[in-house]
Amino acid sequence: MKHYTLKVLELRAETADTVTVVFKQPGLKKISYIAGQYLTLIFRINGRKYIRPYSFSSAPLVDTTLEVTIKRVPGGIVSNHIIDKLKVDDVVEVMQPMGDFTLQNTFINTNSHLVLWGAGSGITPLMSLAKYALHQGLVSHVTLVYGNRNTEAVIFSDKITVLQNQHKEHFSAWHFYTQPAIAINNPYVVQGRIDPARVLSVMKAEGDLNATVHYICGPEGLKESVKTALNDLKIDNDKIFSEEFEIVRNPEEFGDVVTSAVAIKKNGENITIEVVKGKSILEAGLDALLDLDYSCQTGSCLVCRGTLLKGQIKMIGLQSRPPELLENECLLCCSFPLTNAIEIAI
Ligand SMILES: Cc1cc2nc3c(=O)[nH]c(=O)nc-3n(C[C@H](O)[C@H](O)[C@H](O)COP(=O)(O)OP(=O)(O)OC[C@H]3O[C@@H](n4cnc5c(N)ncnc54)[C@H](O)[C@@H]3O)c2cc1C
Ligand code: FES
Known part of the structure; x- marks a missing residue:
């Protein structure tokens, strides 16, 4: 397993509890990665070594820097360390990029419709996939369906708007809020959780189901809701990909x-x-x-x-x-x- 050291160029606050760490690409041996993969960060905190993976929120060929976006986990050792202690110019040890939550499969082509389902920090690999697919013209359309508590909790709100403006014909975004502060009169902004019934209503508005390929990243409940509804719609399980940030054990x-x-x-x-x-x-x-x-x-x-x-x-x-x-x-x-x-x- 190859290890590298990366220098922190910028720490960008995304929401009250989420920060993007922007790393400089090494001058000589550039780190290559695939959209949707993750970078593993290694820290020594109070004399003990901690290793944590973070999905790239940047995309190859789109962003010149390597970016990961970290949400604070209450009581979490590494997420709190990164958000509270990491500084610009610090050097962080990382492992070579890994992960297979990528667009490298036989279903992705210029006729396919990529549907990205996420909640909270699950947006990170989806953002990388969306940017890469749109920038490279890999698919005919990208739909992002993103659930949060309220508008303040939306990570990459501005970047999602930029993608909408840049790729008007090819990108649409649905926002779901469990606790919206005000009623918003927009059919793409929905009050409530992304549950199976709401997945079905999104899919009804999204055209040819056969062309859709689905990527899910978020809590177990989101994954179950999306899979249940997609199975009801007879969408083949082979066309549904998911990434887990945390293991769920029975x-x-x-x-x-x-x-x-x-x-x-x-x-x-x-x-x-x-x-x-x-x-x-x-x-x-x-x-x-x-x-x-x-x-x-x-x-x-x-x-x-x-x-x-x-x-x-x-x-x-x-x-x-x-x-x-x-x-x-x-x-x-x-x-x-x-x-x-x-x-x-x-
Ligand atoms: C493939 C992969 C990609 C990931 N990408 C990202 C990413 O892009 N952004 C990001 O913020 N995190 C991401 N994570 C999660 C990240 O690796 C850490 O698990 C997370 O930051 C918590 O680490 P910690 O040291 O702060 O918490 P710990 O000290 O390890 O855990 C503290 C407590 O929080 C719980 N916990 C751990 N992880 C989570 C979580 N994600 N949500 C809620 N509770 C949790 C634990 O069960 C434990 O009880 C990813 C995980 C994986 C496996
Ligand atoms: S740490 Fe990844 S499989 Fe065990």
């Missing part, structure tokens, strides 16, 4: 999980940690200050893969087992002990 899956001693073999060293029931092996290892590689913590980047040498584990929270994993491999961020005396090599 408590019922923890029934057979146990507290266990887990030996981790790395670089010829063998360190045993206690993994308390409910913590993933990755979380327990990081709490024990082991230097473990990871990024997404949602089971998609595969950076935390390990080989199970002894004992049994269960992976929880994955939609499906990634096909790249060998039979005896596991992802530490999603792995929970089922037996005592586990051994994993990384």
Whole structure:
């Protein structure tokens, strides 16, 4: 995994609790990325290393800088550190861009209609996709459907308006507000959550359903609402892509999980940690200050893969087992002990 250091050029406030970090592209080895991918930032805070992925809000060939946009999470270690402590000219260690929430699939062509569904900070990769698709003329139309509490919470409000002005024929934006301050007389501004009924009403206004390709980024409820409605409309699941910022685990899956001693073999060293029931092996290892590689913590980047040498584990929270994993491999961020005396090599 390649690492780089990037210099902060600008910190741009987007809303009261959201900031865009604008990084300068390195002079020599430029970082290349694909619209919709994410950048993994590494910080040392109070003597401990923290690693967090942030989707690019910039787009290649459109923006000359590398930009990520961070929303404050109450009590969140890294988001608060970035928003409160990071300064212009600071240097941040990052990993090479990763992620497959991109437009690289067989459904994207100049006849297709890209529909982007987002809420809150989920707008970040959608903004990158929208800018790139419109700038490159990749698709016939882009529709953004964006849910927020009220107008003050809308990230990139001005940039969405600029896209509307620049690409009048090819871009439309729907805004949904759960707590609007004033009634707005505009058919594209709707009061309420993006629920299945409202998804259906948006799709009714959006023309040929067969041409649509959907990208969803936001909380689990948004994803479920959009998928339910699109399935009712018989839109093929292959044309629906989603990005998770946080893994959702069903408590019922923890029934057979146990507290266990887990030996981790790395670089010829063998360190045993206690993994308390409910913590993933990755979380327990990081709490024990082991230097473990990871990024997404949602089971998609595969950076935390390990080989199970002894004992049994269960992976929880994955939609499906990634096909790249060998039979005896596991992802530490999603792995929970089922037996005592586990051994994993990384
Ligand atoms: C692929 C990917 C892309 C991402 N892109 C972005 C992005 O563009 N912008 C952005 O702001 N964040 C993004 N995130 C989320 C980001 O990586 C961090 O998880 C988030 O900033 C919280 O980190 P923290 O250290 O502040 O919180 P932590 O200290 O890790 O967590 C504190 C508490 O907040 C909860 N929590 C963690 N993440 C979230 C969340 N996203 N929303 C609500 N509660 C949460 C945790 O369960 C925990 O209880 C992305 C995540 C992934 C996996
Ligand atoms: S950290 Fe990404 S798969 Fe585990």
